[in-house]
Amino acid sequence: DQVLHIVPETFQQVQHLQHLCNTLLLDLWKPLLPEDIWAGEDLHIRVPAPLVQEVKDSLDQYTISYRVLIPDVQELVDQSMPRERSSHRQVPEGYVYTQYHRMEEIYQWMTQIQKSNSELVTQHYLGKTTENRTMYYLQISQPSDKIKKIIWMDCGIHAREWISPAFCQWFVKEILQNYRSDPKIRRFLQNLDLYILPVLNIDGYIYSWEKDRLWRKNRSPHMNGTCYGTDLNRNFNSSWGSIGVSYNCSSEIFCGSGPESEPETRAVAQFIKKKKSDILCYLTIHSYGQYILTPYGSTTRPPSNNEELMHVAEMAAAALMGKYGTSYKVGPTSLILYSNSGSSRDWAHMIGIPFSYTFELRDKGTHGFVLPPDQIQPTCEETM
Amino acid sequence: DIDGVGHKYHLELELEDVLDKDSTVNCTAEVLYHLGNKNIAPDVQFTLEGELKNTDEADNVFYNRIKSLEKELVAENIPDNYGNVSPEMEPIHLLAWVASGYVIWQNSTENTKFQLAQIKHVKQVKRSDEYLEFDYKILLHEMLTQEIIPWQMTVLWHPQHGVEVTRDSRQPKQA
Numbered sequence: 001d002q003v004l005h006i007v008p009e010t011f012q013q014v015q016h017l018q019h020l021c022n023t024l025l026l027d028l029w030k031p032l033l034p035e036d037i038w039a040g041e042d043l044h045i046r047v048p049a050p051l052v053q054e055v056k057d058s059l060d061q062y063t064i065s066y067r068v069l070i071p072d073v074q075e076l077v078d079q080s081m082p083r084e085r086s087s088h089r090q091v092p093e094g095y096v097y098t099q100y101h102r103m104e105e106i107y108q109w110m111t112q113i114q115k116s117n118s119e120l121v122t123q124h125y126l127g128k129t130t131e132n133r134t135m136y137y138l139q140i141s142q143p144s145d146k147i148k149k150i151i152w153m154d155c156g157i158h159a160r161e162w163i164s165p166a167f168c169q170w171f172v173k174e175i176l177q178n179y180r181s182d183p184k185i186r187r188f189l190q191n192l193d194l195y196i197l198p199v200l201n202i203d204g205y206i207y208s209w210e211k212d213r214l215w216r217k218n219r220s221p222h223m224n225g226t227c228y229g230t231d232l233n234r235n236f237n238s239s240w241g242s243i244g245v246s247y248n249c250s251s252e253i254f255c256g257s258g259p260e261s262e263p264e265t266r267a268v269a270q271f272i273k274k275k276k277s278d279i280l281c282y283l284t285i286h287s288y289g290q291y292i293l294t295p296y297g298s299t300t301r302p303p304s305n306n307e308e309l310m311h312v313a314e315m316a317a318a319a320l321m322g323k324y325g326t327s328y329k330v331g332p333t334s335l336i337l338y339s340n341s342g343s344s345r346d347w348a349h350m351i352g353i354p355f356s357y358t359f360e361l362r363d364k365g366t367h368g369f370v371l372p373p374d375q376i377q378p379t380c381e382e383t384m
Numbered sequence: 385d386i387d388g389v390g391h392k393y394h395l396e397l398e399l400e401d402v403l404d405k406d407s408t409v410n411c412t413a414e415v416l417y418h419l420g421n422k423n424i425a426p427d428v429q430f431t432l433e434g435e436l437k438n439t440d441e442a443d444n445v446f447y448n449r450i451k452s453l454e455k456e457l458v459a460e461n462i463p464d465n466y467g468n469v470s471p472e473m474e475p476i477h478l479l480a481w482v483a484s485g486y487v488i489w490q491n492s493t494e495n496t497k498f499q500l501a502q503i504k505h506v507k508q509v510k511r512s513d514e515y516l517e518f519d520y521k522i523l524l525h526e527m528l529t530q531e532i533i534p535w536q537m538t539v540l541w542h543p544q545h546g547v548e549v550t551r552d553s554r555q556p557k558q559a
Contacts, residue, residue, distance in 0.1 A: 031455075038454050100466060213465040214501060214523065214532045231530070244528075250557075252530035338528050365499035366402065368525055372467030 002052050003029060003070035006043040006059070014039050016062050024051055044069060097170050098376045100162050103133075103206045106198055109169065110136055117176050119143070120189075127267025130220045131203045135267050140175060140194040142186075150275060153283040154197040154268065157232050157344065159204030159215045160369040161287040163361050163379055168198040168285065170380035192280070201232055201264060214369060218262055222249040230256035233286075234340060235265045236347035239298035244340030255342050265344075272348065281355040282348035288368050289337070289360035290328045292317055295349040297333035298341035303349055306332075313357060323382035326362065333358070359383065390419040391494060401437060402478070409434040417494050425490040443543040446475040450516055456508040457518075463502065476506055479547065480520055483539040486549045488524065497527035504534070515542045521555070533557070 008014045018034040020026065027046040028034065037043055047055045059066050070076055095109055114123045120142060126135040141148070155168035175194065179185050199205050203219040217229030227249035234245045240259035241247070248254060260266050272279065292313045295303045303309060310330065317328040329336055333343070349356040362371060362379045371379070386392055393415045401407035413430035450457060462477050463469045469477050480503050488498040501523040509517040517540050524533045534555035540548040 036455065041454050209465075214525075216530060246529075252532070365525075367463065367467055368499050368501050370463050370465065370467040370502060372463065372469075375467075 001046055001049050001073040002068055003044055003046045003073060004055070004059075004066045005069040006045070006064060006066045007041070008037065008039050008043060008064065011039060013062060013064050016058075016064070017043065017045075020055065020058060021045065024055070026051075026055070046070075046073060095169075095173075097166070097173055097380075099373050100166055100376075101169070102209050103199065103202055106165065106169070107136075110138060110198065113138065113172060113176070120176065120179065121172075126197065126271055127263060129201075129203045129264055130218055130262065133202045133206075135197070135200070135202060135264065137195055137197040137271075138172060140172070140189065140196065142189040144190070147278065148191055148193045149280040150193050150195055150278050151281045151283065152195045152197075152272065152279055153285065154200045154344070155285045156199035156205055157201050157284060158286060159201050159208040159217070160213060161285075161361075162208070162369070163287045163371045163376065164285040165199045165205065166376050167361060167380050167383060168196055170376070171384065172196055172198075174380075174384055197268070200268065203264075204229070204232075216252050217254065218264055220256075220262055222257075230254055230262050232262060232264055233284075233344055234342040235260065235262050236269065236342050236344045238296075238343060238347035238350050239341040242341040243298055244338055245342060253340070259342065268344065269347070272353075273351065276351055276353060279348075279353050281357075282345065282353045283357055283359065284344050285359050285361065287361040287371065288363055288365065290326065290362060290364055291337065291358070291360040292328050292330045293333045293337060293345065293358040293360065294330070295332060295356055296346045297337075297339055297343050298346055300332070300334045302332065305354055309355065309357075312355065320382045324378050326378075326382055386416075388419065390417050392416045399432075402481075404437070407437055409436060422493050426492060428489065440543065442475075447516065447543045450508065453508075456510055458505075458507050459503075460505050461502065462506070476518070477503065479518065479539060479541060480506070480522060482547050483520065483537055483549050484522055484524065484535075486547075487535060487537055487552050490552075491554075495528060499525045499527070501525040501532060509538075515540050515545070517541075 006017065008017055014037050017037055021028060021034045028044075029046055030042060030044040031037060056066070095112070101109070110123050114121045120140055122139045122141070123136050124139060126137050128134060153168065153171070156165040158164075175185055179189065201218050204215055204217060207219055208215045215229070217231050219228055220230050221228055229249070231253045234253055234255035237259035241255050244253065245255040246253050256262055260269055272282070294306070294309045294313055313330045317330050320326060320328055333340065343358070345356045345358045361383060362375060395413045395415065397411045397413060399409045399411050410433040411430055412433070413428060416427040418424045418426065457476070459473055459476065462473050481500055484500040492498065503520060503522050505521040507519045509519055511517050517538065520537050520539060522535050522537065524535055525531075526533060534557060535552060536555055537552040538550045540550055
């Protein structure tokens with residue numbers, strides 16, 4: 001298929017072009033409708049491959065000059081978005097980490113990552129979502145006799161924060177790609193296991209792709225299906241429902257009907273509770289704002305290990321800034337952001353996990369949730 | 385704290401040019417949030433310590449481009465769902481940003497933090513005078529409530545006379 005650029009010069013040319021579009025049912029990219037074709041104005045038409053010669057002949061016949069704007073539309077589409085059916089795209093070497101991916105692709109990616117890195121990676125069942133989709137996490141673990149401490153990282157608890165799942169995927173890729181060549185990563189994995197949940201709020205993420213880009217919550221129905229969604233990051237059992245929430249389903253910070261009322265919350269909480277004695281660090285990735293947030297959101301009373309928490313976070317922010325100069329603010333949510341209760345990060349710390357952080361990735365509001373794909377790489381690189 | 389009046393904040397800011405990160409200007413400002421009536425916009429006084437960059441050339445290019453369109457400009461979803469803004473739409477995006485700043489100021493309290501999230505729709509309105517007029521439907525993101533609030537704003541612009549929001553109104557959230 002080709003896209004042609006034409007600037008009709010006369011009214012007759014306009015008429016002929018309208019006729020061509022209507023009879024051949026050509027795909028008008030600009031303007032949208034044949035009746036909006038005007039002399040002197042840019043016209044972009046996508047012509048299906050079998051009709052290209054016929055259309056060009058017809059334009060020549062009416063001495064309408066044209067230029068080929070896009071010589072191969074499919075090529076351009078493939079470059080910007082990998083085709084789902086194309087089998088070679090599912091190999092991680094062909095996976096484009098600098099683009100946003102829909103959930104089906106992420107599921108396929110997880111399977112592939114495990115297949116091509118089976119000595120280190122295993123995929124595990126975590127639970128089911130409200131709409132009955134399966135939640136999986138990836139375990140990156142170097143085979144060894146000793147029991148290792150765990151670092152848990154989840155992404156995509158809020159549907160619209162697309163840079164977050166993109167980061168989890170990038171992170172996995174970086175670790176696996178550089179495991180052999182980077183002694184730091186090898187040493188890391190000698191002593192620690194990584195558990196990564198690339199998308200926590202799967203139903204919400206899919207909804208943000210298909211229906212509403214700025215959706216935040218999960219998709220649990222309330223009030224007889226007249227209202228949807230609980231804010232999963234207000235649904236954990238950490239001073240649940242006390243501050244910075246709404247009890248009204250129509251709010252974006254609706255905390256649900258009770259602590260852990262949502263299957264997604266329960267799936268994560270049950271697992272973490274089971275493993276908590278071995279979990280050293282809980283990380284949850286969000287956007288936007290450029291913060292590294294420490295407990296708590298529900299109170300300004302500092303956590304017991306506040307000094308150490310802050311020190312580590314400050315070192316992280318400094319390292320992050322060293323890469324591209326991006327500045328992150330560090331501190332407890334309740335002091336530098338706003339008060340909220342029921343967050344997963346507060347909960348993780350309250351049950352005894354010493355290092356618990358929320359990362360709010362780029363940016364500071366210029367693009368907000370709709371961060372362009374060309375920022376995926378720098379955001380992920382600096383956060384690594 | 386000013387008894388009986390409200391809360392006054394003294395700020396020292398660094399303004400950074402969105403189009404040229406190295407270009408910065410210092411600024412001091414005083415913001416007074418009024419007690420009680422939350423429907424009054426906060427008072428803002430500011431002083432720029434330096435000059436803002438001259439944008440005459442880019443302004444005129446944009447102005448002439450729009451003026452020479454045969455049909456009024458119409459566009460949707462800027463940026464698109466992937467975060468992309470086409471080069472032709474960049475000035476429309478920037479204009480919305482500036483105009484939304486005014487709307488945000490008029491509706492801010494000590495407990496709000498607004499950002500422009502997306503332009504859902506923009507339509508140029510034909511005018512007989514030299515001004516350009518755009519009817520925008522935008523989405524504002526409020527940080528504390530995390531709400532996405534649809535808002536309509538009518539924006540007037542002219543290279544020499546700057547930006548003016550002549551009408552704006554909060555829109556009902558779509559079901």
